[in-house]
Amino acid sequence: MKGNQTSRQDRSLNPAGSRMFSWSRTIQSGLGFLLLVALTACDTTHEKPACCAQPNAVAERADFSDESLYQVESVWTTDTKQRIKLADLQGRPQVVVMFFASCQYACPILVHDLTRIEAALPAELRGKTGFTLVTFDTKRDTPAALAKFRKLRHLPANWTLLHGGDDDVLELAALLGVKYKQEASGQFAHSNLITVLNQRGEIVHQTTGLGQDIQPAVRKLQELLATAHASAK
Amino acid sequence: MKRVHPIAFGLLILAAGAWGGLALAEPTVPTGMVLIHGGTFKPMFRSTADFKEVEVKPFCLDQLPVTNEEFLRFVQANPRWQRSAVKRLFAGATYLKHWAGDLELGPEAPPRAPVTFVSWFAAKAYAQWAGKRLPTTAEWELTAAAGYTNANGELDAEFRRDLLAWYSSAMQPLNHVGSGRTNFWGVSDLHGLVWEWVADFNTSMVTGDARGDTGLDRQLFCGSGSLGARDVSDYAAFMRYGFRSSLKADYCVHNLGFRCAKDL
Numbered sequence: 001m002k003g004n005q006t007s008r009q010d011r012s013l014n015p016a017g018s019r020m021f022s023w024s025r026t027i028q029s030g031l032g033f034l035l036l037v038a039l040t041a042c043d044t045t046h047e048k049p050a051c052c053a054q055p056n057a058v059a060e061r062a063d064f065s066d067e068s069l070y071q072v073e074s075v076w077t078t079d080t081k082q083r084i085k086l087a088d089l090q091g092r093p094q095v096v097v098m099f100f101a102s103c104q105y106a107c108p109i110l111v112h113d114l115t116r117i118e119a120a121l122p123a124e125l126r127g128k129t130g131f132t133l134v135t136f137d138t139k140r141d142t143p144a145a146l147a148k149f150r151k152l153r154h155l156p157a158n159w160t161l162l163h164g165g166d167d168d169v170l171e172l173a174a175l176l177g178v179k180y181k182q183e184a185s186g187q188f189a190h191s192n193l194i195t196v197l198n199q200r201g202e203i204v205h206q207t208t209g210l211g212q213d214i215q216p217a218v219r220k221l222q223e224l225l226a227t228a229h230a231s232a233k
Numbered sequence: 234m235k236r237v238h239p240i241a242f243g244l245l246i247l248a249a250g251a252w253g254g255l256a257l258a259e260p261t262v263p264t265g266m267v268l269i270h271g272g273t274f275k276p277m278f279r280s281t282a283d284f285k286e287v288e289v290k291p292f293c294l295d296q297l298p299v300t301n302e303e304f305l306r307f308v309q310a311n312p313r314w315q316r317s318a319v320k321r322l323f324a325g326a327t328y329l330k331h332w333a334g335d336l337e338l339g340p341e342a343p344p345r346a347p348v349t350f351v352s353w354f355a356a357k358a359y360a361q362w363a364g365k366r367l368p369t370t371a372e373w374e375l376t377a378a379a380g381y382t383n384a385n386g387e388l389d390a391e392f393r394r395d396l397l398a399w400y401s402s403a404m405q406p407l408n409h410v411g412s413g414r415t416n417f418w419g420v421s422d423l424h425g426l427v428w429e430w431v432a433d434f435n436t437s438m439v440t441g442d443a444r445g446d447t448g449l450d451r452q453l454f455c456g457s458g459s460l461g462a463r464d465v466s467d468y469a470a471f472m473r474y475g476f477r478s479s480l481k482a483d484y485c486v487h488n489l490g491f492r493c494a495k496d497l
Contacts, residue, residue, distance in 0.1 A: 173435055
């Protein structure tokens with residue numbers, strides 16, 4: 001391994017710099033001014049924008065509890081190219097899954113599990129429940145690719161498909177407790193986790209694994225919608 | 234413009250190149266940070282499906298973990314990260330529990346000791362506030378793989394001995410940052426003080442689509458888990474992978490702190 005032999009002195013210089021350093025010093029005095037110009041130019045061309053966006057200045061929403069995922073300020077793009085915050089999903093329970101569209105094995109089953117949940121709900125509650133798919137694959141699953149996925153799968157309008165930035169995906173996964181990793185093949189290894197959020201974005205139920213019993217999730221949704229119905233009266 | 238002699242012009246270009254190289258290597262590194270030249274990180278624990286190697290680009294890393302004193306400045310500037318104000322979603326009930334108050338460190342939290350009892354969200358927010366970010370697992374591991382005198386710690390017997398001694402010893406009261414020996418890159422306290430959050434902690438040790446999450450957790454502690462390891466004798470790295478994959482982003486524990494990284 002090349003790095004093994006690198007000595008302590010070398011490492012403050014990059015390889016090109018260390019090779020040219022000694023003789024460049026001998027001519028630097030005469031060309032000092034021009035070098036200074038070159039140096040400055042070099043500096044600015046290589047200077048990348050600051051790595052992090054400044055924290056959002058948006059005021060905290062007082063109407064969400066300490067446990068609500070809707071406090072998160074990240075902005076996502078839907079398959080219809082709308083820019084939304086998670087808080088825009090409020091108002092109806094959401095069944096959330098993280099997935100990627102080119103997934104050959106687990107994700108089709110996960111999405112199928114969601115359609116099973118939807119089908120198991122009484123007809124009048126189906127439209128009142130949201131289903132949200134968030135992709136890990138920020139490179140390939142563009143909003144257009146997600147739109148294609150929606151069409152292919154015949155997903156109705158109460159299904160939301162989201163594309164986000166790498167950091168935001170990492171954060172949402174952290175919030176949901178989803179672990180994932182891209183493999184050399186481009187596929188993602190990931191937890192299979194179905195999360196039910198209540199109308200205010202709090203996690204009220206999670207189902208782990210593929211093709212599991214969907215009844216607990218269905219019961220939870222019915223409960224949430226019954227409570228909402230009662231409190232609306 | 235007056236015509237420049239071709240040879241003089243060539244010399245100028247070469248010299249400028251050399252200067253440019255130097256300018257790149259040094260001035261862009263912020264105070265308190267160290268330039269890590271990058272390299273190839275070979276994940277210590279991987280399945281057959283994983284990348285064998287990950288290229289790590291040059292980046293800057295804090296020389297020291299973030300201290301209580303520094304974190305205090307952050308919460309002063311960002312009241313919503315004070316202990317009594319923080320949202321439970323972003324930090325568990327033990328958040329900064331060793332501090333005497335919202336804005337008071339107290340005897341349990343020496344100013345120059347690394348801050349602990351901080352969640353991943355809090356660490357991330359601090360890094361953003363500081364105009365930095367958390368290092369990735371690959372960046373952290375690449376840096377931590379260096380010994381005292383060699384970029385490859387495996388070839389540094391003294392380093393390996395110290396490392397094993399720390400990972401197999403019980404927790405000691407926290408020292409001040411910078412009390413350990415700096416490594417090859419000039420970074421201190423990567424080992425021997427506290428564990429540290431990384432940006433992608435939740436990408437450690439995912440085993441595959443077919444396994445449920447419970448299987449994943451159990452997998453960490455069963456013997457067969459180590460079969461995926463590149464070098465089973467690298468006990469320290471194995472411990473870190475196990476630790477990371479057991480974490481949740483709101484966890485605040487006594488031996489877990491962080492340091493920041495920054496792109497060049």
